Amino acid sequence: MRxxxxxxxxxxxxxxxxxxxxxxxxxxxxxxxxxxxEDSPGIRxxxxxxxxxxxxxxxxxxxxxxxxxxxxxxxxxxxAKIVTEVAEETGSDLVAFNARSGAAEAEVDRTVASxxxxxxxxxxxxxxxxxxxxxxxxxxxxxxxxxxxxFRRAAQKLEPPRQPKPIPAGLLGIDTPPKGDLLETWGLExxxxxxxxxxxxxxxxxxxxxxxxxxxxxxxxxNGYAEGRDSPAAARVSRLSxxxxxxxxxxxxxxxxARHAAQTGSVSHADADKFEAELYWREFxxxxxxxxxxxxxxxxxxxxxxxxxxECIGELKVWRxxxxxxxxxxxxxxxxxxxxxxxxxxxxxxxxxxAKHLLIPWQEGESWFWDTLVDADPASNPCSxxxxxxxxxxxxxxxxxxxxxxxxxxxxxxxxYVRAFVPELAKLPAPFIHRPWTADAxxxxxxxxxxxxxxxKPIIAHDAARDRALRAFAHIKxxx
Ligand code: FAD
Numbered sequence: 001m002r003x004x005x006x007x008x009x010x011x012x013x014x015x016x017x018x019x020x021x022x023x024x025x026x027x028x029x030x031x032x033x034x035x036x037x038e039d040s041p042g043i044r045x046x047x048x049x050x051x052x053x054x055x056x057x058x059x060x061x062x063x064x065x066x067x068x069x070x071x072x073x074x075x076x077x078x079x080a081k082i083v084t085e086v087a088e089e090t091g092s093d094l095v096a097f098n099a100r101s102g103a104a105e106a107e108v109d110r111t112v113a114s115x116x117x118x119x120x121x122x123x124x125x126x127x128x129x130x131x132x133x134x135x136x137x138x139x140x141x142x143x144x145x146x147x148x149x150x151f152r153r154a155a156q157k158l159e160p161p162r163q164p165k166p167i168p169a170g171l172l173g174i175d176t177p178p179k180g181d182l183l184e185t186w187g188l189e190x191x192x193x194x195x196x197x198x199x200x201x202x203x204x205x206x207x208x209x210x211x212x213x214x215x216x217x218x219x220x221x222x223n224g225y226a227e228g229r230d231s232p233a234a235a236r237v238s239r240l241s242x243x244x245x246x247x248x249x250x251x252x253x254x255x256x257x258a259r260h261a262a263q264t265g266s267v268s269h270a271d272a273d274k275f276e277a278e279l280y281w282r283e284f285x286x287x288x289x290x291x292x293x294x295x296x297x298x299x300x301x302x303x304x305x306x307x308x309x310x311e312c313i314g315e316l317k318v319w320r321x322x323x324x325x326x327x328x329x330x331x332x333x334x335x336x337x338x339x340x341x342x343x344x345x346x347x348x349x350x351x352x353x354x355a356k357h358l359l360i361p362w363q364e365g366e367s368w369f370w371d372t373l374v375d376a377d378p379a380s381n382p383c384s385x386x387x388x389x390x391x392x393x394x395x396x397x398x399x400x401x402x403x404x405x406x407x408x409x410x411x412x413x414x415x416x417y418v419r420a421f422v423p424e425l426a427k428l429p430a431p432f433i434h435r436p437w438t439a440d441a442x443x444x445x446x447x448x449x450x451x452x453x454x455x456x457k458p459i460i461a462h463d464a465a466r467d468r469a470l471r472a473f474a475h476i477k478x479x480x
Contacts (some may be wrong), residue, residue: 001026001028002028002091002092002093002094002287003029003030003031003090003091003092003174004023004024004026004028004029004030004031004092004093004094004095004096005023005030005031005033005083005086005087005090005092005094005095005096006019006020006023006030006031006032006033006095006096006097006191007019007033007034007035007079007083007095007096007097007112008032008033008034008061008072008097008245009034009035009097009098009100009105010098010100010129010245010246010247011098011129011244011247011250012057012058012060012061012206012207012247012248013061013126013207013210013247013248013249013250014061014064014065014167014171014207015164015166015167015207015250015253016099016128016163016164016165016166016250016252016253017098017128017247017250018126018128018254019096019097019098019124019126019128019163020090020096020167020171021096021249022096022124023094023096024168024169024170024171024172025168025339027170027172028094028172028469029172029173029174029175030068030172030173030174031070031071031073031086031090031092031173031174031177032065032070032071032072032073033071033072033073033075033082033083033086033180034061034062034072034074034075035076035077035079035082035083036074036075036186037076037077037078037079037082037108038393039077039078040078040079040080040104040107040108040111041104041105041107042102042103043104043105043108043109044102044296044370044378046102047370047371047372047373047376048190048195048371048372048377049196049199049340049348049371049372049373049374050245050370050373050374050376051188051189052189052190052196052199052340052374053203053205053242053245053246053340053374054188054246055183055188055189055360056203056205056206057205057246057248057252057343058072058074058183059183059205059206059291060206060207060208060209060248061206061207062183063206063350064206064207064208065173067173068125068172068173069172069173069463070149070171070172070173070174071173071174071177071180072180073086073177073178073179073180074180074181074182074183074186075180075181076181076186078172079108079111079112079378080108080112080115081110081115083095083112083115083116083308084112084115084116084119084121086178087116087119088119088121089178090174090177090178091174092121093120093121093122094121094122094124095112095116095121095122095123095124096123096124096125096126097109097123097124097126098125098126098127098128098129098247099125099126099127099128099129099131099133100378101127101129101134101286101289101290101378101379101390102290102378103293104292104293106290109123109125109418113125113267120171121410122152126248127252129250129251129286130251130283130286130287131155131161131248131251131252131279131280132155132158132161132283132287133257133287134287134290134291135284135290136158137151137154137155137158137287138154139154142479144287144288144291145479146393146394147393148280148281148284148394149393149450150281150376150438151283151284151287152277152280152284154391155280156284158373160250161252161255162251162252163252163256164250164252164256170299192359198336198337198338198339198340199338199339199340199374201339202338202339202340203242203339203340203341203374205242205246205248206248207248207249209243209248210240210243210248210249211249211253212238213238213239213240213243214238214240214249214253214257216255217238217239217240218257218258218261218266218267220235221235221236221237221238222238222258222261222267222271222272222275223267223268223271223343224265224269224271225237225255225267225271225274225275226234226268226270226273226274227308229274229278229344229345230344230345230411231345231408231411231412231417232343232345232346232411232412232417233336233412233416233417233420238254238394239341240254241341241375241377241380242340242341242374242375244282244375245374245375245376245377245380246372251279251282251283254279255276255279258272258275258276259272259276281380282379282380284383285377285380285383285384286379286380287378288379288383288393289379289382289383292393292461295379295382295383295386295449296363296366296370296378296381296382297363299386299391299392300386300391300392300393300395301390301391301392301395303476303477304389304390306475306476307362307472307473307475307476308359308472309359309361310358310359310360311360311361312360313316313358313359315358315360315459316354316364318362318456318459319333319350319353319354319358319360319365320333320337320368321333321337321338322334322421323456324432324456324458324459325437325455325456325457325458325459326353326404326405326408326458326459327408327415327418327425327433327434327436328346328349328404328405328407328408328412328417328418329349329350329353329404329421330413330418330421330422331347331417331418331420331421331422332347332349332350332421333350334421334422335421336369336373337372338421340372340373340374340375341373341375342373343417345407345411346417347369347384347388348388348402349404349407350365351365351384351385351388351389352388352389352401352402352431353395353404355385355388355390356389356398356401356402356465356469357401357404357459357460357462357465357466357469358459358460358465359468359469359472361385362385362386362388362389362391365385365419366381366382366385369381369385398473399470399473401465401469401470403462403466403468404434404462405434405435405462408433409434410433412433413430413436414430414433415428415430415433415434418433418434419433422455422456424448424449424455425447425449425455426447427446427447427448427449428443428444428447428449429443429461431445432447436449436451436455437451437457437458440478
């Protein structure tokens with residue numbers, strides 16, 4: 001029997017990997033390939049933090065495959081050409097891979113499949129990344145439900161997601177693997193300047209790390225999730241997002257574990273249900289991307305095409321640097337820069353601040369997140385940005401404008417989160433931590449804060465920003 005080639009993409013794991021399971025069936029020898037493809041039309045080049053994660057994740061995957069004597073072949077270039085070449089070099093007559101949600105990626109898959117077929121090789125595509133494949137969750141009329149709750153209801157009427165599967169038994173590598181690139185030659189990790197030290201300290205990549213993170217979350221995290229998930233300083237969220245983004249763990253594994261924890265009584269059903277709902281937001285985003293390929297570029301609500309957005313590079317830079325003068329916003333932007341991740345509540349606040357306080361196009365924020373998040377996801381990132389900006393499907397209404405001070409006081413009442421990421425404010429008493437400009441001179445002096453010098457004054461007053469945003473919104477509502 002001829003070998004099979006598994007083409008790994010955003011599914012960098014061995015367990016519960018449908019493509020690997022299919023390739024290993026019938027006891028075939030297996031070749032493993034990863035292609036770094038930024039040459040195929042429409043493929044979005046990875047951001048810096050995602051490239052860092054990918055490097056580490058590929059190292060972990062290579063080590064995991066190595067335990068079964070399966071070498072991971074690395075090649076760079078257009079997938080259609082490379083996959084066909086490596087299938088030929090390995091003598092494979094089957095190439096198996098798991099689907100991705102983007103239209104450009106789907107087009108690459110079609111091109112690869114037809115090139116393989118012409119070469120006499122079978123291509124097989126599986127759904128490994130989502131609980132439900134795009135297209136399977138639909139309204140009675142057959143379209144994508146345009147609200148999250150309708151999407152969830154439609155999904156609940158389907159067959160439940162399959163149970164996760166273990167690493168297939170009897171994995172066996174091909175005898176003489178063709179040469180691949182050395183990972184180091186791809187330059188995925190920063191050298192000078194090395195901006196990744198905070199990211200390195202914050203994360204462990206790879207399938208084993210993903211499983212350990214899930215276990216730790218089930219042990220101490222999920223319990224209290226429904227209440228605690230909005231507090232950025234509390235360890236009440238899973239931090240599984242980069243692992244899910246790269247497929248180091250499957251949503252099936254995560255969902256099944258959370259449900260099991262609820263069934264066995266180690267967490268409440270309320271906590272497990274809330275967590276499951278968040279996994280379904282991820283699903284929703286991927287289904288939206290599959291239906292709206294230019295999700296990262298265009299307002300899904302086209303009325304916003306006429307919105308008076310402001311192109312203001314100076315203010316954009318201040319926002320990126322975490323120097324807006326609003327402590328919660330600044331803490332979030334600095335957490336992002338330091339660790340490659342930001343808490344969901346704070347993502348919503350900083351996103352709203354950019355799109356509504358500063359009226360800067362949401363695409364600018366989306367692309368900064370794309371470059372700096374380790375979980376930068378082609379579906380969840382643009383979908384969430386459009387949600388925050390009010391331009392997307394089932395979006396937060398535009399007129400709901402987060403007040404960064406009140407958000408801080410509600411979700412970080414003693415300022416623990418702000419103190420961790422904005423150290424120059426660390427000594428401010430709690431009543432002023434989210435509004436330093438209201439502190440008297442003596443309090444500021446005692447805390448070592450000199451407004452406008454050690455920490456900026458607010459870039460814009462909240463009420464003025466809110467009024468301006470509502471006027472801008474009225475402009476498109478009136479069609480002026
Ligand atoms: P948990 O609360 O533990 O949730 C479990 C999993 O559910 C997450 O790992 C994630 O896969 C999924 N999830 C949770 N919330 C959401 C959500 N609102 N939308 C989609 N999936 C969700 N998430 C990304 O994975 N990649 C992104 O690029 C991304 N960009 C975002 C940009 C903005 C402006 C906003 C507001 C949100 C964004 N999110 C993104 C969604 C969410 O913030 C993160 O998924 C979450 O913070 C990850 O932390 P966690 O793993 O601890 O989440």
